Amino acid sequence: MRFFIFLLVFGLYPLLAHAGSVEIVPRAIPAGGTALLRWNGETPALAVAKYNGRLLYLSPQASGAVALLGADIDAAAGSYPVSVTVSRASGEIETFQSFIEIRVASYPEERLTLPPSMVSPKAADILKRIGRERAVLKDLFSTSTPALLLDSVALPVRDPVSSPFGLRRILNGKPKSPHAGIDFRSPLGTPVHASASGEVVFSGELYYTGKTIILDHGQGLFSIYAHLDSLACSGGELLSQGDVLGKVGSSGRSTGPHLHWGVKLRGDRVDPMALMSLLAEEKP
Numbered sequence: 001m002r003f004f005i006f007l008l009v010f011g012l013y014p015l016l017a018h019a020g021s022v023e024i025v026p027r028a029i030p031a032g033g034t035a036l037l038r039w040n041g042e043t044p045a046l047a048v049a050k051y052n053g054r055l056l057y058l059s060p061q062a063s064g065a066v067a068l069l070g071a072d073i074d075a076a077a078g079s080y081p082v083s084v085t086v087s088r089a090s091g092e093i094e095t096f097q098s099f100i101e102i103r104v105a106s107y108p109e110e111r112l113t114l115p116p117s118m119v120s121p122k123a124a125d126i127l128k129r130i131g132r133e134r135a136v137l138k139d140l141f142s143t144s145t146p147a148l149l150l151d152s153v154a155l156p157v158r159d160p161v162s163s164p165f166g167l168r169r170i171l172n173g174k175p176k177s178p179h180a181g182i183d184f185r186s187p188l189g190t191p192v193h194a195s196a197s198g199e200v201v202f203s204g205e206l207y208y209t210g211k212t213i214i215l216d217h218g219q220g221l222f223s224i225y226a227h228l229d230s231l232a233c234s235g236g237e238l239l240s241q242g243d244v245l246g247k248v249g250s251s252g253r254s255t256g257p258h259l260h261w262g263v264k265l266r267g268d269r270v271d272p273m274a275l276m277s278l279l280a281e282e283k284p
């Protein structure tokens, strides 16, 4: 028996030491959640993951390489395969299989009744503008710096939350798209801080979100700051975590001063607070 254990430990040792492993933390997330994918082993020449029909490059770190995995707020529950292909400096290539579990999320619901005239219809030129802006944003969210630029997320303001992530609004009996961000009840003019370091990829005015700033944090991760009163940075600027990017306002489709803070990961709408706690616990 002792000899068998000896064989098991020392016989496999060279293999294990070389192999490395793929880790996903946490293994199960709700729709709207995020997880950290980590390759533990020698820093690879290149590590590419395949998840949910997309290819993602892991960013090299001292311990191996990392990438963020996300589940859209409307993602279907189930077990999603994740494969990681590692190319070593020696030229050796190996693929590791793993999976992530996406659970149904239970987000709060809010029923509102408004006079139909306030809900729709919209003038043709407004619909045209909305369509144009949607295309610009889709384009913007589909391109990103390959390296992950952030290692932590901080709150953009220190005010109470007035509307949580995922809130399902049912307007006149018709479900609207879920709330893809967090609203803070911040007074007009409150400085808004960059929640992480990144590049300003949008600074302008949009129909729904009014004066808006979008930061690119790499690996398809973006943060969005909406309904601002004024914009304090312009496209192409590099911001550090905590830098003031604008002031709280009520621009766009808004009924009063507040900050809407959202995060997109490869086009998926994810919970900024959940990402903040994940990175606080699991330093990438």
Ligand SMILES: [Zn+2]
Binding pocket: 163, 179, 181, 182, 183, 259, 260, 261
């Ligand atoms: Zn909002």
